[in-house]
Amino acid sequence: MEIDSDKLRQLIQAHLDQRLSDEEFEALQEYLEKNPEARAEYVELAQLDAGLRDSGVADGSNVVAFSLGVEKSGTNWWAVAAVVMAFLLPTTFLLNTRTQGDSVGPALAAVNGVAVITAQADAVWGGSELATGVALEPGRLVLKEGLAQIDFFGGASISLSGPAEIELVNRDAAILYRGRLKADVPPAARGFEVRAGDILLEDLGTSFGLSVGEDDGADLIVFDGEVRATGVDGKPMLLFGGDSARLEKGAATPQDAKEAGEFADINDVIAGSGDREDSRYTAWKEASLDRRRDPRLIAYYDFEDITAATRRLRNQALHGEGSELDGGIVGARLAEGRWGSKTALDFRSEGDRVRFNIPGEWDAITLYAWVRIDALDRHLSSLFLTDYFDENEIHWQLANDGYLHFACSPMGVVDIPKHNRRFYSDVFWEPSMSGQWFLLAVTAERGIGKVTHFVNGQAIGISDGTQMDKPLTAMRIGGADLGNWSDPIWPDRSLRSLNGRIDEFAIYGAALSPKEIAEIYEVGRP
């Protein structure tokens, strides 16, 4: 593209107005990078744009208010005040660490993570549910009932019995407000600290149990190794294997080991989670057998009883086309699903996929899949992509930033920017969630804006998209891949193979209600 000063000005202005084509945008970027004068021009035009936008010429008055004083920007003032208030609230809340009840749970993030939940049995968490494998940031956890094993990144591991309330301080320290925990501290994690009331316990090796009751006192028992307890007087007391102490009013007093009671340990957590797993799998299985009778199903794949030799993914829907809609397994390997007894397919290599041919056209459609996302290492990772992208064909995929992406165009690939209706969900996934199972679903209906993304049974917002104000006219599938993309439109950006597992997939020729999707999640969650 030839760019002279008039053209440059035009391109910049069009970029600011959001009316550049992809090609023009690339040309503008390239030109700006090479030319400092062009950048200066960009800055100047952006300044004019911002000046006009925020000037008040838009207020409808002829008086353009440009005073920078606070009194002139009353609405801004309130917006900022609201932001400040919103920020003050949680801050106060965090400072008040003695608050009882559900707290703002530790955020889920690997970056600032200090610990990870490695096993749980019948665990009920205060606040949002916490999945096994989730990295936890410093903060308070409420375990209402059940057992959970939490591994600190420093190397110590605790088994927590609910009801309990614990604060993760850092990778080597926690505060137990109430409940019982058993700590196992390998040599590498020596020095792991647990505070109970005014007493600081420092584990000098192996294991101890700690119980904090409602009466503010605590019982400590050392199973093995050595623990140093320091009270308010600052004098440390050393306890050894078999010793027990009552911690009260900032001091530790020796007591009989029987007083400390029983402590669940890691084996109990694992044994408990096994029982729970079996019962959850059975419950899902019953619901799944029931589901295949739904006449709205186009196809239903339960991914059950797959063996290493299985090459056909059976359509289990009782109505409709039956085995005509079986999928062909290409490359994807047998793997463990949501539970030990459930089979799944593992998608890993660039060629892995399940091939389908599902003819027909629908006014509404629902797709759902139970997916374990291991990584979103492609620009886009396929969930279910129709071959190429012909008229009215649907594309359902994951963007590497962690959001769901549904698209359908009545014009197919003709003038894609102008016609492709793309619906991007809010970001729901980040790398710390790698290895967790998710129920992903989307419903789409003919008409304008009738696309909804669901994650784990809950509808999530649409954060962005293209041409969303234009109607979907119909939905088609035809040749399609689960976990990959055949016959891509852009050979250079075509690699969209999934990195993860799938162990259930359904296609309905109707939009399921949010309630129905919530039920699928409830009965199917691992």
Add this chain to the structure above:
Amino acid sequence: MTPSSPSTSEELFVQLFAQNERHIRAFVRSMGLDWTSVDDVVQTVSLVMWRKWDQFDPDTDFMKWGRVIARFEVLKFRRTMARDRHVFYDDLIELIADASLEREAQVSNEHYVECLQACLDTLPEQSRELIRAAYEGDKSIKEVAADVGKSATALYKALDRIRKQLQGCIEGRLVAG
């Protein structure tokens, strides 16, 4: 200029932020984000500034501090953006931010805005109406075009002409001092 002396640290923050918000918005806009994104980023910037408020030395320049944070937040935000939103790539954002700072060193935003106001006043009423319609925000250019019975292209052409006129007027005034 200050209406009343702020009695608390929070009030001081709110006041300084309100005084500088437009300027921060202009700076973020200059890095090539669309207005929806500018709103999002500036909100995040306000949160980050507030969170780090205890690290701010009141004797230093609030706006300078704001620009450092805004620049960082734009780059962070960019990574969450889809490609088809036409956000520049990181290196170019940095280059343009530098150009924006250079510009700021030559022309203060306050002075610029004064000149803009003076130039707006010299525009014929019809042009001012068009600018108002285009920047009012709740209607797209296409809708405005439909309202006045013109094509969007024709409207953009007219707007471009007015903006060019304004730019010439402003730069003239800035040079004149």
